[in-house]
């Protein structure tokens with residue numbers, strides 16, 4: 276699935292990651308707001324407010340967390356919601372936090388409830404009570420934590436319980452990138468990779484990257500392979516087009532999963548309405564994968580609509596698949 280990071284990508288991601296706010300492409304408002312938050316805290320000699328970053332995968336949340344730590348000259352600790360299933364897991368992490376550290380919690384909405392409660396106490400008071408033992412013999416051991424900054428990342432801020440969300444003094448919602456910004460990202464990455472790419476080659480990759488820097492970088496990598504093996508190593512418009520066709524990324528940036536979802540919706544379910552779980556089973560994927568990776572993009576393109584009775588395909592979706600929409604399309 277395109278927007279999810281594979282281990283292979285991680286090394287590549289790391290090499291292309293902007294290290295400062297100035298290097299970050301786009302997201303002007305977030306950049307300006309964040310630089311104020313950080314500078315003000317530094318002037319006061321305090322740790323900055325906790326920061327919550329929300330938005331779809333691959334838009335730069337981890338990158339921004341790293342930039343925050345870098346800008347503050349702070350040590351970055353990385354963890355994720357799924358790794359924190361017990362309050363004790365979090366207590367162990369918190370007991371290792373040093374003054375001024377930045378604690379990055381990816382997928383923060385996937386922490387367990389007891390861990391969430393411990394976290395918001397820690398964020399508020401910089402101390403928590405760690406409960407040891409069970410039943411009448413249980414004792415609470417107070418744990419003091421030096422001032423630190425939590426940077427939380429989530430695909431949807433709405434999934435976080437209110438009390439936890441309220442502990443974040445600064446919240447930024449990252450949005451999909453414009454084609455021109457993605458083109459700048461592709462050109463920047465090509466420079467870092469010592470790759471010669473034409474304007475229209477970079478534009479072609481950008482236009483099929485579905486608003487997502489991680490996908491832009493990944494497509495660039497595929498195109499680079501193609502140019503190296505089948506051409507002279509430089510990327511022009513024809514190389515970009517041929518490579519992307521080979522990897523089944525269509526003109527609009529739809530990948531195999533996106534098309535499978537549309538095909539199931541139109542083919543097996545007559546255009547819907549159909550429930551998201553049924554649709555996920557039909558394409559052999561987890562519901563979450565379809566919901567978080569394919570659906571937002573299909574909705575954004577106006578191909579799929581969510582209705583109270585289920586998902587439906589729009590006439591544009593039928594057209595994109597080259598099929599005739601039924602005479603009486605699902606309402």
Ligand code: ADP
Pocket residue numbers: 287288289291292293298299300301302331332333334335336337338339428460488489492
């Ligand atoms: P997330 O944490 O939101 O899933 P990442 O921060 O891991 O996303 O970003 C994925 C990759 O996309 C990074 O390696 C980085 O190279 C690139 N990237 C993301 N945002 C930007 C940006 N604003 N400018 C340049 N590159 C970016």
